[in-house]
Amino acid sequence: MSDRWLSVEEIAEHLGVSKDTVYAWIRRREMPAHRIGRLWKFKTAEVDEWVKSGGAAEEEGRK
Structure with a gap:
């Protein structure tokens, strides 16, 4: 059901x-x-990968 x-x-x-x-x-x-x-709809796996890659990081910590 995680899909x-x-x-x-x-x-x-x-x-x-x-x-x-x-x-x-x-x-x-x-x-x-x-x-x-x-x-708006989301896939958990896509969002989790985005977070892991730094997408949700604070501005100072981003490139």
């Missing part, structure tokens, strides 16, 4: 951040998200 698409609320809970943070990451940090109609 299912997650909502903004679910991915925010998975990462321990707010929904506002998720929306900001989509806009500014190229968080892997897929727009389906009006909704």
Whole structure:
């Protein structure tokens, strides 16, 4: 069941951040998200890889 698409609320809970943070990451940090109609959907494996590669790091720690 880990293959299912997650909502903004679910991915925010998975990462321990707010929904506002998720929306900001989509806009500014190229968080892997897929727009389906009006909704954003996420694959857990893609988001976890993005986090591991430093995508969610604070600005000072980024290249």
